[in-house]
Amino acid sequence: MHLVEPAHPPSRKAPLVWALGAAVPWTVAVIAQIVWFVVGVGASADGQWLWVHGLVAAATVLGAAVSIVVAPLWRYRVHRWDLDATAVYTRSGWLVQERRIAPISRIQTVDTYRGPLDRLFGLSNVTVTTASSAGAVRIVALDVEVADRVVAQLTDIAALGGEDAT
Template sequence: MYLVEPAHRPSRRAPLVWAIGAAIPWLFLMVAQTVWFVIDGMDGRYGWAHLLLAAGTVVGIVVFVFVVPVWRYRVHRWDVDPTAVYTRSGWLVQERRIAPISRVQTVDTYRGPLDRVFGLANVTVTTASSAGAVRIVALDSEVADRVVAQLTDIAALGAEDAT
């Protein structure tokens, strides 16, 4: 088996879904900070802490809502051929995974609430590996269905036990 650079990107909607998913916890933090500010007031004894926490929140929002989704989209790749499933993922720490078709045990799809709203799905390929499942994230639902069908067909042709 040779090292293949995965060719396919996630859906073009993936960065938006990742950004919205990242924004939700930051929204709760902003609400909590606003409540604390209203209760304590800027002239209270923790005025410096309000400013420091607000600055940290702004930096966090910029990084995790605007930068990370775009970076992840540039890094994430996947591919499937008759011999293996290939993925590349991560943003700060990047990981490449290769799952030989002969080791595939199950192929599943997952659609969370945001995925369903934006028509996306994630494919999980479970193998007989201690490293865990290989995940292809943020695919258009139709593409995910085709990948699952393709993997099922390829694995059936191999007719090998994946244990």
């Protein structure tokens, strides 16, 4: 098996979907901080906790900016996938990056997964389960048509091999 550098990126819609997914918990954190400020800090006559609120608010803004803006764009630059007659290749992550190679002869199942945001933006994720203790190989944030093509291609290639991956 030769080493292939994965060439195909996720859908161009992936960073937006990842950003929206990251925005949900940060929105909850912002609402909680607003409630905390109005009920606790804002009600305090001497404002002794105001500096704590400011510090927590600054950390929230920084964390949200990294999670909602930086991470999705970086993930898009890193995430890649490819496949050929011998293997499926993926590269993923943003802070910690992982490269996976799954030989076609080891494929047991090929599945797709579409969460609510995926469905809204017409994306799909492909999971290739192999006979490996490292777990499944995931190709994330593909346009539905591309994911369907990948599943069909993997199914056809695996069927040609005729080997049992168990």
